[in-house]
Amino acid sequence: MNDQPKKPYVKPEITQVALRSGEAVLGGCKTSTTMGPASGMCTTLTCMVIAS
């Protein structure tokens, strides 16, 4: 038998964590002139959406 005392029951909790889909899927444009969101504008020719 295990002599260790039982741990007190802790009711499971659901915690919502925000996932930013635009960032998580690499769907947009991160690059400016230097492959980073250094510019407020999306300057890569092929990109229309700024992601990070």
Place this chain on the structure above:
Amino acid sequence: MHHSHLYGDCILKIGTNRALDPSCTADPPASFAIRIADLTIALTCDDPMLAVPPDGAMTPFLVREAEPDLRLQARWGKLGAVSGGEQLFESGGLWRLDAQNGSLRFSFTSPVLGPLPYKMASLDKDFTSGEVLIHQPYFPPGRAVYPLEYPLDELFLIHLLAAGRGVEVHACGVVDSSGQGYLFAGQSGAGKTTMARLWQKTEGAGGAGGLMILSDDRIVLRYQAGRFWMYGTPWHGEAELSFPARAPLKGVYLLRHGTSNRLVALRRSATVARLVACSFPLFYHTSGLDFTLGFLDQLVEAVPCYELSFTPDERVIALVRSS
């Protein structure tokens, strides 16, 4: 749209696409390789216009190694509309992924260029080799194109990592003068670049044996030789900090802006969930997703993790060091 207008100025000045330097045409590179987090992607092409190495922040990640983890061939083509196969994922942005005849096909489309894909990449199911096709009619003759232009380069890396190798996270990676790695994770606006600048201000950077910022936006985490490591990537944030090095991971700090500097230990499950939200999960890839969750769970068990509320002053560095 008239291509010369589209590209006449832009391709010469903006982004990774650029005109081939005339001095290069005599001895054009037919291949190049990039190595990020100890993973090598090599690309070859018969046409030097498609084998121009990347510039900018990717340059320090260029290597001469012969044996890549992913071997790619690039060529020009005339692409049609995406059809056939089984759609696995639609990013909602530039790319989608389909499975076709046992291979994976990434298709990239932009309204700037037109309705057809401007690029397709087909990879074998093991992700060891593939082909990148560039839609020639969208690109004027005589202009060089970087076939792995973002986000394809990073997509390749996260797929290589998901095969049991590691996880990339949205984070700033700082290596202090003793070689210890501090990971500051958070989505856009959480303070990654701010944190990098605070460390620079406090400890300086770039000196011999001094502070290193591996990236102020993207860090790869891997488990090797019995410990967790963090690796620099070329994908940086506003401070444009990136460096091709690695360091053992000493602590993980989930960033949030606060009214004071404070460290809070979170429950393991909450920490894993927060890290997943800062990662780049392959939602369509069951085993990859399973690996990512398991990897982050083990990392949280092995490495001290905290939520770090902070104000933009240097005292937070001392707090982190004391943790």
